[in-house]
Amino acid sequence: MFVLEQEEYSREGIEWAFIDFGMDLAACIDLIEKPMGILSILEEESMFPKATDKTFEEKLMNNHLGKSPNFQKPRPPKPGCQAGHFAIGHYAGVVSYNITGWLEKNKDPL
Secondary structure: OHHHHHHHHHHHOOOOOOOOHHHHHHHHHHHHHOOOOHHHHHHHHHOOOOOOHHHHHHHHHHHHOOOOOOEEOOOOOOOOOOOOOEEEEEOOEEEEEOOOOHHHHHHOOO
16 A cells, blocks of 8 residues: 555655665564464474463574564553563564463464
8 A cells, every 4th residue: 555655656746755665564574474483483382282371482582582673572561551572563663462372372273
């Protein structure tokens, strides 16, 4: 959607600063979907009966913190909100994620 808007600005001769949404999205998508990405690690941890939310969090931190620019430590929670375990820098801002129960939900055959 944003790309189309930028193309329209060019056609109409409107001055604006180019924003490359594709590059930001690619790094974020890679962090989530690539081998040893967040979903891959979740799937791997779900196969181990002794895996816990804590072991999942540790594996995420060991594989991504300081290595992937989009993977970050979470900000302190706002009053009344749960603390996050990690954060992802998306194109529109940083989002904290709380992984409590992710392993159990992933193991559920529906």
